[in-house]
Amino acid sequence: MASVDRSLVANLPMFAGLAPAEQDELLREARSIRYPKGSAVFDQGAKADHFYLLLHGHLRVEKVTLQGQQSVVRYVSGGELFGVAQAMNLTHYPATAVAAVDSIALAWPSSSWNRLLTKYPSLASSALQTVGSRLQDTQARVLEMSNEQVEQRVAHALLRLAKQAGRKVDAGVEIDFPISRQDVAEMTGTTLHTVSRILSAWEQQGLVEGGRQRIVLRDANRLHVLAEGDEGALNRKPNP
Amino acid sequence: MASVDRSLVANLPMFAGLAPAEQDELLREARSIRYPKGSAVFDQGAKADHFYLLLHGHLRVEKVTLQGQQSVVRYVSGGELFGVAQAMNLTHYPATAVAAVDSIALAWPSSSWNRLLTKYPSLASSALQTVGSRLQDTQARVLEMSNEQVEQRVAHALLRLAKQAGRKVDAGVEIDFPISRQDVAEMTGTTLHTVSRILSAWEQQGLVEGGRQRIVLRDANRLHVLAEGDEGALNRKPNP
DNA sequence: CGTTTTCTTGATGGATATCAATTTTAGTGG
DNA sequence: CCACTAAAATTGATATCCATCAAGAAAACG
Structure with a gap:
């Protein structure tokens, strides 16, 4: 070898x-x-x-x-x-x-x-x-599952994925490996149906761009707002 | 000193x-x-x-x-x-x-x-x-929150607490420190109301015995069945 | 080109959060 | 020791998020 x-x-x-x-x-x-x-x-x-x-x-x-x-x-x-x-x-x-x-x-x-x-x-x-x-990550997930509803959790999951394995493309940041709606559902404790609905809605709002086993974040800032349930986030510094 | x-x-x-x-x-x-x-x-x-x-x-x-x-x-x-x-x-x-x-x-x-x-x-x-x-514990919690409903999660939480900090009393196993319904709710991602309802129901069935900031498990076996959603558990060995 | 996998979208029901009102229990100070 | 207060718990009524059920469309694959 x-x-x-x-x-x-x-x-x-x-x-x-x-x-x-x-x-x-x-x-x-x-x-x-x-x-x-x-x-x-x-x-x-x-x-x-x-x-x-x-x-x-x-x-x-x-x-x-x-x-x-x-x-x-x-x-x-x-x-x-x-x-x-x-x-x-x-x-x-x-x-x-x-x-x-x-x-x-x-x-x-x-x-x-x-x-x-x-x-x-x-x-x-x-x-x-x-x-x-x-451990920190896992505890963060527990907090999310305790306190947030599905849309926020999915937003958090995608942002984490993009941070960890995001590849810059012209449309935004693409998650650098094939990932299905089912996978996202299993990360966030929901169903593929709900994930699909959420992504469809986000696509219409220009937040993400979808595809088969493919997700591109087009507006990470607005996703952050969604994730934090925090209307003021857009006006703040990226890393407080 | x-x-x-x-x-x-x-x-x-x-x-x-x-x-x-x-x-x-x-x-x-x-x-x-x-x-x-x-x-x-x-x-x-x-x-x-x-x-x-x-x-x-x-x-x-x-x-x-x-x-x-x-x-x-x-x-x-x-x-x-x-x-x-x-x-x-x-x-x-x-x-x-x-x-x-x-x-x-x-x-x-x-x-x-x-x-x-x-x-x-x-x-x-x-x-x-x-x-x-x-980390193992926290991941177990994530799985529970993803896949189980509240009653099962509360059962799991109490069993874990009893294992970690249970004190044998004549009525069963008492959790060895003051713990409120609110605390249990915050451990399981639910509300104190739901925990209260669940414990009340369990008390009527003789599964637990409650009190102000006090929980005694009277029938850990049946709680285990509830926790696992597993009707066969009562007939099996304690640690498979 | 048929087959499988992935994704989408609608309709319905149920678990549980939320809202609201009391009751019970423990602690405190007169 | 007892009234008073605060904290904890109980219980009912209602609302809602999202899982589930169902069907089909789109994309990939051999």
Whole structure:
């Protein structure tokens, strides 16, 4: 197997604190794997035998309940650590990770986690930050589901997606991977029907531009207003 | 200020991996603080200058949105690490922690976090586990809010509370701190009215026993059935 | 070009928020 | 110890958001 070039990862937060020699050493323990669109990196409930760093592409992380309802937990983008079940002392993956587009990831054996952790304390920091910011996001979602109604939640979800995986196009900002109404519904706790209605209405108002598995935000500002239920937002600075 | 006795904390997961001398050293850097019922350990938005270990008592962690709606994020019980904002690279506390009963916590300066982390790798592990299991819990809540209706969510919330902070009494299991209908509503994304109606109905069926800021679970099994929407649960083993 | 997947749109019903009024309980100070 | 007050809880009536049911159109795919 071809070894991974240091330059691909050197400026990721996870590797930032390490000397080049250390980076090489860490990379030597990993192998790089290609995941074609639609394939699973790991399945919910499977033994957590690896942890990963996504080099290229986008993954959809989904979870099914005991009763069989499916939800989209989040999307993983390039540069992110994922599948770190071992770090949280889980023996099995709590969710399934599916490639939303053709993707490439580095895989380390879970068994080396503890050794690597003691050898590279910066790995602990970056894992903590990864998990920590995921916790922040998830708690934000709980607040949204508690306090907001569907239209606001969908607006929030799209804005988050655009921030995380938005690609500038002339019409606005396009979400950089195929995403269906059903996917958005599973992220926001609603149905594809309601999402479809909302997007149709927004399209008429020039807020978004739709398509099959495709969403472009045309007016992020007005979406922000909708998301916050806040009529004054347009007059304020972008990041208060 | 009196120093903290090692025996109080030696068997907590956070200290388990450390030698007695190390435990003492860690404790020497902390100070112990009393928080009377109703007082705040820290406030949402305040500079995150300490992280904590709860020695005794119960805290309610709450968060208010931009629009002013309040939610209960979780309850902290004895032995738990909390306020570890620094570990997730947050400079300010993302929520408020209020003593639900008279409580005692150990406080370390956030500034020593990174030094302690490198010195005691087991601290990293235990912080990761703390944050990780919190993430699991929060994601479970998202799934519940997406897929379940209010009655199921309330059942889940009470079962979780009983597991975390249940005290065996002759009538069943009592939640070991004062908790109002409003609090339960803020945990489950509903209103105190709906919670009140649900608890009243359950009381008539002998599932729970209520009171002012007081909830006793009389039949955890049947509550489990309600929570899972699963008529077969009564015939199965407690932990599948 | 048929088949499947995704998306759209209308009609209806139901769960639960909201509005409104009391009652119960605990705490406080005279 | 008891009246007074504030906080918490209960319960009914009404309104509404959105899930569900239903049908079909549009887009992709082999």
